[in-house]
Amino acid sequence: MGIAGPTGATGTLCLDERPPVPGDPLGIHDLTPRERQVLLLLGQAATNREISHSLGIAERTVKSHLTSVMGKLDVTTRTEAAIFSYVHHAALVHEEPDAAAS
Numbered sequence: 001m002g003i004a005g006p007t008g009a010t011g012t013l014c015l016d017e018r019p020p021v022p023g024d025p026l027g028i029h030d031l032t033p034r035e036r037q038v039l040l041l042l043g044q045a046a047t048n049r050e051i052s053h054s055l056g057i058a059e060r061t062v063k064s065h066l067t068s069v070m071g072k073l074d075v076t077t078r079t080e081a082a083i084f085s086y087v088h089h090a091a092l093v094h095e096e097p098d099a100a101a102s
Helices: 025-030 033-042 048-055 059-073 078-087 088-093 096-102
Strands: none
Touching: 025 059, 025 088, 033 048, 033 059, 033 078, 033 088, 048 088, 048 096, 059 078
């Protein structure tokens, strides 16, 4: 008896396979330092208000940054952006965007 939903070659779900990670990791290179900060805080489950207080910016500015981030990373929801941040945390923290330009 199989489980209803997306199927593998055998017609049943493969419960031992990891689901795909949303987004495009190549988009990390296009993020500004502030967008990285916003995304990293989102990955820690921070609300827009918490992000704005933490970074000393308006909540509206946080929303604007998130819209830009989501477009650059090719994610469509806040949840996908948070998962992306969690999965790619090391690249977001350690990659220096200005170093590549030098």
